[in-house]
Each structure stands twice: as C-alpha cells, then as structure tokens.
Amino acid sequence: MYNQVLDGDKELFARENLGIILTNTEYFIKREWVRDLQQRPRYNHSAPPPLLFCAIDPSGGGDQSSYAIVTTALTQGQCVVSI
Secondary structure (H helix, E strand, O other), X not given: OHXXXXXXXXXXXXXXXXXXXXXXXXXXXXXXXXXXXXXOOOOOOOOOOOOEEEEEEOOOOOOOOOOEEEEEEEEOOEEEEEO
C-alpha cells in the first residue's frame, strides 16, 4: 500500500515519501515570503498560548539543503507563526 501513495507521479512520490529531490525548480513558498516573515517584528504573547503546533520538514539532501522547523500558535484569534 505504501507504494500506491502518489504512485502516478514518480517525482512527487520520490520527494514526499523518500525525501529525494529530482528537480528543484518549483517551490510552494516563495523565498521573498520567508524573508518578509523573518523581518517582521517579534510577537509577544500576553499569556501563554493554549496550544502550540510544531512541524519539521526534512531537506532533500545535498550540500546546500536545509530543513524547516515551524511552530504556530492560535492565540486571541490570531495565528502566530515562528520560524
């Protein structure tokens, strides 16, 4: 069953299930968006958020690859993202 997930798209299967990047031409998140998010002022919570969600996305490998760690909190009706 594992091999049936995304089996119709070999490149997508390799990237999402095996962590292998075959081409590096398409990105879901634009670099400018990440830069803009990093330059925003720091958010200070008025109280501890009731729930934190943390996700780690491993890199595809190679010398210049990184991984992403993102934490989000829903507090006072706002979604706060920490990268």
